[in-house]
């Protein structure tokens with residue numbers, strides 16, 4: 281059996297616009313998905329995913345059956361739930377040139393699903409890593425990132441960037457622009473995450489932005505403005521000392537950019553009342569800045585605050601179900617057991 285883990289992420293800025301070739305800066309966080317894979321002696325795939333909101337089900341599919349999971353819930357729900365694990369298995373088989381390989385897969389994750397913290401990328405990266413190692417064909421973090429990107433691209437109907445998958449494969453803070461992906465030096469920023477207990481559908485939200493952008497020149501300009509904002513943010517980060525505690529000036533400037541980014545994302549229709557309420561609670565508590573993270577629609581916000589004020593305020597905010605500090609994760613994908 282091989283067990284691999286990979287971190288979730290928050291976006292400092294740049295989500296959505298990154299899908300259209302603008303730069304983005306996601307940061308890996310210390311909340312991980314762990315995937316255990318054991319090769320079977322037939323070509324079936326058995327997936328155990330207790331965190332899926334289908335009440336902890338176990339499915340078995342592939343091989344001689346009709347190819348569909350044998351589980352007693354609506355087909356659409358199952359397909360949405362297993363799509364990423366399925367895509368990871370296909371990528372691993374392809375990478376190892378073992379199209380008939382079967383696996384027992386168990387997914388356990390501390391990253392809420394569909395909440396903008398990149399649970400899909402973490403599951404796909406850790407899954408491909410564990411499965412390819414099991415097949416004796418380990419991949420480099422960069423190869424893994426590329427395979428995981430292809431998996432997300434397929435599941436999201438051709439609407440995905442490399443940002444989540446690269447960040448979670450290599451860890452730390454990264455910048456992604458098209459197929460140019462690299463790690464960057466960044467100080468340890470005081471991220472606070474608020475979670476409304478809900479989720480957004482990444483594919484649908486991305487499709488909504490795409491339609492707006494095609495219909496209105498000013499929506500296309502909004503996407504470009506996010507890119508300009510990210511470029512400005514990168515120059516601010518480049519001037520900071522990554523080894524030192526972040527200065528007040530740095531936090532104030534990054535926070536202002538986060539606020540601005542949230543406004544632009546809101547204009548693109550991907551925020552929600554609960555996300556907005558959490559953003560405002562954080563700002564009123566004195567956070568340097570706050571924004572939604574990831575696809576939006578529901579899920580998480582990220583704020584910058586080195587004091588306990590934002591955490592306390594979010595704890596007393598009706599819309600907020602969970603709040604935690606998110607430390608930057610220096611490690612990307614990691615083998616836990618081989």
Ligand SMILES: Nc1ncnc2c1ncn2[C@@H]1O[C@H](COP(=O)(O)OP(=O)(O)O)[C@@H](O)[C@H]1O
Nearest residue numbers: 329331361389393394395396397398399400482
């Ligand atoms: N713990 C898990 N077990 C099984 N599948 C998971 C798990 N976490 C995430 N996934 C997969 O990722 C999907 C959520 O990804 P997505 O909508 O992109 O949201 P996000 O990446 O923001 O969390 C789930 O529907 C599921 O297919």
Ligand SMILES: C[C@@](O)(CCOP(=O)(O)O)CC(=O)O
Nearest residue numbers: 295296396398440441574575
């Ligand atoms: C909206 C987007 O920029 C980020 C999606 O992040 P998440 O899956 O919501 O964690 C889509 C993408 O980059 O593929």
Ligand SMILES: [Mg+2]
Nearest residue numbers: 398400401482
């Ligand atoms: Mg995702």
